Amino acid sequence: KQEVTQIPAALSVPEGENLVLNCSFTDSAIYNLQWFRQDPGKGLTSLLLIQSSQREQTSGRLNASLDKSSGRSTLYIAASQPGDSATYLCAAQEYGNKLVFGAGTILRVKS
């Protein structure tokens, strides 16, 4: 059974820092890996999707990488801003569009 782990569970950084969020998964037979953002009391917003044949995806200040063989993905946030404060979730997509989620990383960017 697929298990997804995110490290760290929480992170507090000053504005402007570059930071890395980590995600690991136990079964490398995934279709893709997605990163989501969740603001308090809200639903999830998709940030980046990396297909299994890809190594990375970029969107603005966000860059996500995928290493299927080692079961790891990282989300890199450049020049962090207070507006980046949220919970970040990674999810491994299995057959049938089923997503297995990690518990998330709570990010706080201090101004």
Added chain:
Amino acid sequence: DVKVTQSSRYLVKRTGEKVFLECVQDMDHENMFWYRQDPGLGLRLIYFSYDVKMKEKGDIPEGYSVSREKKERFSLILESASTNQTSMYLCASSPLPPQQSGNTIYFGEGSWLTVV
């Protein structure tokens, strides 16, 4: 824009009550999902559906059932609510059939359910 609407944002129900959580999507998506989210546990899949009148169990289906009579609507039913079902419930939809991959999934805003 794709919209997934959960009609009830906040509910308080008594133990033993039957509870209906409704979800509607407006993009003709085949796939719909119900997750629950609890602190420290992330999102866990309760049920999903690939088509009208079709449903499959997720990882934690016990105590829940679902209904999909129309393509745009997917309902989660708690037959007899219990306090351990207090949680945030998230509905989602996606546009692909199960054989394909590479597309994303759209979530509703969530329904906060408290069972007392």
